[in-house]
Amino acid sequence: MKDAMPQLATDEGRPVADTLAQSPLAIRGMTVSYGEEPAIFSIDLTAEPGAMTAIIGPNGAGKSTLLKAALGIVRPLSGRATVFGKPLAKQRARIAYVPQRASVDWDFPTTVMDVALMGLSRELGLLRPVRARHVTRALACLDRVGMADFADRQIGQLSGGQQQRVFLARALAQDAELYLLDEPFAGVDAATERAIIVVLKELRAEGRTVVAVHHDLSTVAQYFDNVFLINRRKIAEGSVETAFTAANLQEAYGGRLATGQIDQLVLGTV
């Protein structure tokens, strides 16, 4: 399938077979189109185990689409994703996904505890009753993001930052090995941003893999180990030191970032 696509993404020439088998998330030749123009085109991505990777690129670059395609939420025209070397369908229990906060209706009649319990839904199945131990686990996850006191609140009564933390708690309840987050810091307060990054770094310390769509270039070097630059096509992939460069940013963002801005961002990382 990939052979049919023109090879526009750069190939690092790394031993593909090895990384495919080991990588928590390996995407190959992924192309997604919503209309006539492809939203993402022939994307290859290989997430490093136990590391934090930021997917960055300008608005409309296809960052969220890439995550959704990797999770099978949108159907790609071509390409595939493997999770720990196996097809996605058999690995769902090893993945936790935090969608964009704005993608759901927070007016939905449900409580903070209920949302956290949704993280246990694979374990609960269709009809198994929620037991005290499930509630205890969900509460522990809420506690980890500082939301345990809000367990009985309706989710619409929370601030944006609190809602984002509840989403993270739901993902924590999944106890996954691979965490995929879509803009976890978008529109949250400073305290929430700190709370979230602390939890993500804890996950990394536990050997779990984090891949997050990230929009704030000024914090990339501070928060993440690796970057994946995308603007519909893959621009670059690698450690912050090697891939988060002025040339790559210039290519990804084009004229949208002033040269002075880019210098500041990149120099700040050295």
Add this chain to the structure above:
Amino acid sequence: MIGAEFMALSLPPLLIGTFAAIACALPGNFLVLRRQALIGDAISHVVLPGIVVAFLVTGRIGTWPMMLGAAGAALIAVGLIELIRRLGRVDAGAAMGVTFTAMFAGGVLLLEQSDTSSVHLDVQHALYGNLESLIWLEAAGWESLLDPVALASLPPELTRITVTLVAVVAFIRLLWRPLKISTFDEGFARAQGVPATILGLALVVTAASAAVAAFDAVGSIIVIAMFICPPAAARLMTERLEAQIWWSVAFACLSAVLGYVLAGYGPLWLGGQNSVSAAGMIATVSGMILAATALFAPHRKAS
């Protein structure tokens, strides 16, 4: 003996009205939360030509021909919408609007042109149903409930709507968790492996089955009202989906019973002569409940 008269004349319509209201209100909760509430409206319009054609082909009103005709009409509607959307380059909402109204109009035309005088199928039936005529002639009193011969003469609409209600309840109970999760956060549900597309389709099919079964007995007015009014009113009473479901069932029952009683006796109390359409009154009561909750319920939106 008031028992016998009640059993024969009022119990079947009350039960059918109540069951139809609940069967529509239950899936309506999810449709309203998914912003698909008008699908109920659409379904009840689209199925009319299917039911009429099924009648013209088989010459009778039976459960299976009706269901098949309705399902066929729904399929044609989906195809037409897609066709209009592609060829006409208009958005899905416009294509749906054109299709549903056109198919309903087609159904009405068919009805007027065909000889349906032998059965109770006409335009008014399509809108208001024939709730008042669903009587149980064999009923002699409460003891008839235990008499197999008398039970056999219960209106067939009652059996249909009861079976449909049981199926609707089973669907929602069994698939409660995936329904709830995919209604709240479809992306997360899909990432968890919930087949959200199939589930969404199953919900619409369930709603359509309830609509068709209810349509036969109580007409499209109640179907439209019950998909939307009890769930919308229930949402204003609580912040929990589980409680919302129960409130919607309570409001559906209240609408059906109160509406039926008011239709039968309301005009007399006001000094009038005739009773009014039960279906119309049930829909009116459900609308009044929604208005009351919008004004006084505990969980109205702040602004």
